Amino acid sequence: MADAKPPPTPSEPPAAATSPTPKPNVSPSSSAAGYKVPERNPAFRMLGLPSLPRKLPSRNWIIFFTLTGALSAAIIYDKREKKRATARWARAVAPLASEPVPNPSQLPRKLTIILSAPPGEGVRVAQDHFLEYVKPVLAASGLDWDFVQGRAQGDVRAAVAERIRRRRRLDEKPDELLEPTEEAIREEVRRRNQIPEYTGEAGDIVIGRNTWKEYIRGLHEGWLGPLDLPPHLQPPPPPPPPSSENEDKKKEDEEKEKEKEKEKEKKPERPPQPLPHNTTDEYPDSPLPRAIPGRFAPSSPVQFPHILGFLNTPTRLARFLNRRALADDIGRQVASACFAANREWREEAEAEAAASNDHRPARREQELALEWEEKNWIKSVWKAEADDEDDDEEHKKAGKLPMEKVWTNPMVLDPRIASRMRRFEMRPEDEQRARAIVVPEEEVEGWIKGNLRSLYRWGAEAWDGKPKGPNVGNIDDVVV
Amino acid sequence: LNKQEETLLQQRLQKRQMKEFLTIYSNLVDSCFSSCVDDFTSKTLASRESGCISRCIQKQMAAQQRVGERFQELNAEMTAKMQSQ
Numbered sequence: 001m002a003d004a005k006p007p008p009t010p011s012e013p014p015a016a017a018t019s020p021t022p023k024p025n026v027s028p029s030s031s032a033a034g035y036k037v038p039e040r041n042p043a044f045r046m047l048g049l050p051s052l053p054r055k056l057p058s059r060n061w062i063i064f065f066t067l068t069g070a071l072s073a074a075i076i077y078d079k080r081e082k083k084r085a086t087a088r089w090a091r092a093v094a095p096l097a098s099e100p101v102p103n104p105s106q107l108p109r110k111l112t113i114i115l116s117a118p119p120g121e122g123v124r125v126a127q128d129h130f131l132e133y134v135k136p137v138l139a140a141s142g143l144d145w146d147f148v149q150g151r152a153q154g155d156v157r158a159a160v161a162e163r164i165r166r167r168r169r170l171d172e173k174p175d176e177l178l179e180p181t182e183e184a185i186r187e188e189v190r191r192r193n194q195i196p197e198y199t200g201e202a203g204d205i206v207i208g209r210n211t212w213k214e215y216i217r218g219l220h221e222g223w224l225g226p227l228d229l230p231p232h233l234q235p236p237p238p239p240p241p242p243s244s245e246n247e248d249k250k251k252e253d254e255e256k257e258k259e260k261e262k263e264k265e266k267k268p269e270r271p272p273q274p275l276p277h278n279t280t281d282e283y284p285d286s287p288l289p290r291a292i293p294g295r296f297a298p299s300s301p302v303q304f305p306h307i308l309g310f311l312n313t314p315t316r317l318a319r320f321l322n323r324r325a326l327a328d329d330i331g332r333q334v335a336s337a338c339f340a341a342n343r344e345w346r347e348e349a350e351a352e353a354a355a356s357n358d359h360r361p362a363r364r365e366q367e368l369a370l371e372w373e374e375k376n377w378i379k380s381v382w383k384a385e386a387d388d389e390d391d392d393e394e395h396k397k398a399g400k401l402p403m404e405k406v407w408t409n410p411m412v413l414d415p416r417i418a419s420r421m422r423r424f425e426m427r428p429e430d431e432q433r434a435r436a437i438v439v440p441e442e443e444v445e446g447w448i449k450g451n452l453r454s455l456y457r458w459g460a461e462a463w464d465g466k467p468k469g470p471n472v473g474n475i476d477d478v479v480v
Numbered sequence: 481l482n483k484q485e486e487t488l489l490q491q492r493l494q495k496r497q498m499k500e501f502l503t504i505y506s507n508l509v510d511s512c513f514s515s516c517v518d519d520f521t522s523k524t525l526a527s528r529e530s531g532c533i534s535r536c537i538q539k540q541m542a543a544q545q546r547v548g549e550r551f552q553e554l555n556a557e558m559t560a561k562m563q564s565q
Contacts, residue, residue, distance in 0.1 A: 104542030104543075182561075186556070186557060470517075470519065471519040
């Protein structure tokens, strides 16, 4: 409709007539035909807020913000949920810490944590894993714990086997004097002061598949192996002292020995790893010692996912963004160790055994525990078997035996030992109660939100009206 | 040391022990009072306060006993280590 045309059209010719020379920097909005300055949203205008920007950022910026925002959200959400999972299990276990102890000298329950360096790395990684996932739950439970740490392959096996042999020696050879250890001194002092020891279930928490394999091997070696090293493994006797004929040679030897001693003083050498007292082939023929208990202290294998390699970075990123599941699983295992409810180790379900092609007998649960971790190990762990042939000759020349490869050998279980092992598992009611725990926001939030909360609290406390100090009543009413 | 000096030494040791005991006692009274008694609108001890005080003392004694035992064990370990080195 011609009447619908806005007023500017008839006013354009008079504007053009009044200003014959149009200015060069005329704004494009007014030159474009019919462009109006958009009106503010009346709702925003009433509130006094500015209108939303009409112009979005460019396509590239939008892509950038989307990616950054998504990654940040994933990381922050996972971090909070991981804290929530650990806090949930810590709270589930906290009632154990409040139980009153009637005798002040009564020793608490003590768990043994068994750590070992994963293949290709140092113990630090395992220690950090323990500190982050296992320790918060243990600390909240009020239990005591001590460590067995292994640096090289076979260290944990040697330590576990030695502990068992020590116990056996007390029973089988009570007259033999044992070498004093720190623990023995402590036990002696406690016995003298008649301090009551803890009489319930102790327990082991084993972190990592390689540690688990060494633990099982150490258990078998300790209970089924001989107490002393078999004769063919014992170190050769030291050579007899040289004759007094060549005195010059003697002096040279003494000087060399002095130099060696000086070097040793600078770096105290670690004692070599004790050799295994038996081999896996000797298990069926070994007799059980008389002192063996009907049930061992229960154990709990805790997963330790650890993968190396540049091409594994996507896997590592995926694991990093899903640490909440790991925290929940580990927290559950540690809490079941704290609650001390345990069951026997079962065998693989019959359906799975029948489905396998080998028609092998049903494998025991101990073998299957944490088996998936072996795929993470670095290749050199498996390749070391091929290099054994060269190493064997060198070792034989030096008089040592080839190192036993506990990690790569398949796990051999003796049924007598495996049936005595027990596993920590929570009762269903404990687990339900733990799942129902609600963790408050303060334990889950990060440091920015935490600092803001503290700031608010500092300000709000001024309005509290709570007395600071003892309750002395209303001083204004006192008549002096 | 002759007899006079012996008796003097014994007296001095006794005095020191008494002093230590009194210090421990006053520290105990101080900490239990500050933890348990916080209401001065009445000058008599309420039943909850007296219960709190008796529990406080028992706990202090138990804690001292426990710490002493652990300390003894640690001492034994350290002396054994020194001797072996």
